[in-house]
Amino acid sequence: MAELKRTSLYPVYKDEAKLVPFGGWELPVQFSGIKREHEAVREKAGLFDVSHMGEIEVIGPDAFALVQRLTTNNVEKAVPGQAQYTAMCYPDGGTVDDLLVYRKGETSFLLVVNAANIEKDLEWIEKHAVGNVEVRNISKETAQLALQGPLSVSVLQKLTETNLAEIKPFRFRESVELSGVSGLVSRTGYTGEDGFEIYLPAEDAPSLWKSILEAGEALGVIPCGLGARDTLRFEAKLALYGNELSASVSPVEAGIGFAVKLDKGEFIGREVLARQKEEGAPRKLVGLEMIGRGIPRSNYSVYRGEEEVGVVTSGTQSPTLKKNVGLALIQRELAELGQELDVEIRGKRVVAKIVPTPFYKRSS
């Protein structure tokens, strides 16, 4: 097995976190317990090391045209200082990756992509690059910390002169000074809570990690692992590439059709996605709640009678709801609220019903 990669924060948490291999990386799955960390983010705030995520710069006079052609959302709507959630698709509508596009300037973009897809995405982007545009992978030298939860603003504010309240959701600011280090601060996240994602040079991350935890300690801010990140994003119905999204699942099917803008003109995958939006995609992502005893898990088959009608993409016991719930990709005709279906759990069919999603939505 190839040696696992580690982020610059590894020496800081190696003795206090439970580490697991994840997409070629050795990362913390939990610090003090998934449920406790999950709760901290919902009620206070939690700090995540997500430095494994990929960062790709796309810069030059033809950068806009390239990003616009590669992604499903309309980059024209993003002004400098704005971040946009979007997807890259294959011509058949299958998903290359889902990502955030940060518009730094008229001709300067930062693409934040999934760790396991960095090489594939780079190749895809470079293959389509034409004209005067530079594509640069800065993943290795870039760290990312995510501070998530209702107390995020007040905790992070302690470290900076910049008025963070001015950074609205899906907006960002570059070169923000945070207790002696400088980074890009973005009002985004992957938990369904308010919060920030901070991009900074890898060598500065350990110092900022410690500063944030120190500033937040008295308020109940704790370090969190990938386990809680997954349950948090799952409750908020935020798609995970490899689960909800893949080369064989389109953004429309996976419930992120809001990030597919047909009025933006030509882009890769448009024809298929337009048809899916107009006529309905063959499959739809729905929420399932177990009626019988059992927990739906990814890749479990879903049946109606003897017919296999779908597959669970993610599932767990929701720490917030304490219910056994899942997301499942189901034949469109059956995707009605209240529809009862069976999930096959270790050879047994257990009854579930389709329920509204997201499972969790913050009140404010």
Added chain:
Amino acid sequence: MNLPKEFRYSDEHEWVKQEGGNKVRIGITDFAQSELGDIVFVELPEVGDELEANSPFGSVESVKTVSELYAPVSGKVVEINEDLEDSPENVNTAPYEGGWMVVVEMTDDAGLEKLMDADKYQAMVSED
């Protein structure tokens, strides 16, 4: 690591406590519960089911993963811990007491010989 000296242990991280006659109580070790993390679901066999040593007889699910339970001995299930249906977290908080899973009446007690004592189990876990 907490390991009662008088128990026997399997390499699948179950503990076995002799209860008199041919009956044994079975659960998972402190090490196992700690590796799994927050346990949210326990699936157990029914009273009367026959278990075969080294075969799956149920499962334990944490928030993140599903882990199968393997019978450390052969025999018939005479009691199950029904409290775990509503309080699976007992496996985390008291793996050797409130977190027990089943009581089995063994076909014979020969199976016990194959299990490890606390020292040997400790050594196995430390190697991992």
